[in-house]
Amino acid sequence: MYDPTVARLTYRGLLGRRRALILGALPVLLIVISAAVRGFTGADDQVAADVLGGFALATMVPIIGVIAGTGAIGPEIDDGSVVYLLAKPVKRPTIIFTKLIVAVAVTMVFSAVPTFLAGLILNGNGQQVAVAYTVAALVASIAYAALFLLLGTITRHAVVFGLVYALVWEALFGTLVSGARTLSVQQWSLAVAQKVSGGDLVTSDVSLTTGTVLLVVVTVAATWFAGQKLRTLTLAGEE
Structure with missing residues (x-):
């Protein structure tokens, strides 16, 4: 189920100079913001949770997922080079x-770390805030990579649709509209993070069981549908 050659080509495509710069921009910004906030406010657990939840998990992780997930296969389909693969x-x-594994790994490295x-x-991991949000980023990376890999196989506008989902649904509606939070990868991952933190700083609108089940279902379903979509692509001369 895993092909090293496909993995190597996918890594090479995702971590090219321009795409690597794009992937690294948000993590660098997060570190700069965190250093500035710490300098102005000192070590504050609530502020730490607000920054990690509001920027890292709600914005950075899904955007990196979009770049890695769609970039793992979308460009090959767009330029036709997928036929060689x-x-x-x-x-x-x-x-x-194989492309999912690569997309997940890249998303994890550029978001969880x-x-x-x-x-x-x-805040020096006070009240397990750093660890909790890191775990949330790890599990969210898997679901995001699968979702956006699927988008990359079904539309040439995968990046646009992915950014709309990440910035409008997850960051906007997922924050402001209570009903939308149930259908949010962010909230599902926060359910896991809440269990890790064991406190009140990290909370989710869904239960741990619901969040875990939905993360698994969405990841498996998106991967399966992406595989089915790829099956429908035919080479010149194929019947």
Whole structure:
């Protein structure tokens, strides 16, 4: 189910100079903001939770997921180079699974690691805030990568739709509209983080069971549908 050659090509495409700069921009901004906030306010647990929840988890993680998830396959479909990949003796579900693993790994590295570092800067992991939001970033990375990988297989405008979801649904409606929070990867991951923190600073509108089940269902379903969509792509000369 995992092909090293496909993985290597996908990593190379995702971590090219320009895309790597884009992926690194938000994590650097998070660290700078965290250092500035710590300098102005000192170590404050509530402020740390606000910064990590409001910027890191609500904005940075989904945007990085968009870049990594759609970038794992979208450009190959857009420019037609995917036909060379499909011509290889590799099963198409294997291609999708391998690209998902790469997208998840990239999303985790560029979102969870800076989230943890920012948490340490903000309050030194007081009340397990840094660890809780890092765990939330890790589990959210899996679901986001799967969702946006699926988008990359079904539309040429995957980045646009992904950013709309990340910035409008997750960051705006997911924050302001209570009903929308139930259908939010952010809230599902926060349910896991709330369990890790064990306090009142990290909260979610869904239960741990609901959040965990929805994270798994969405990840599996998105990966399966992406595999099915890739099956429908045919090479020139195929019947």
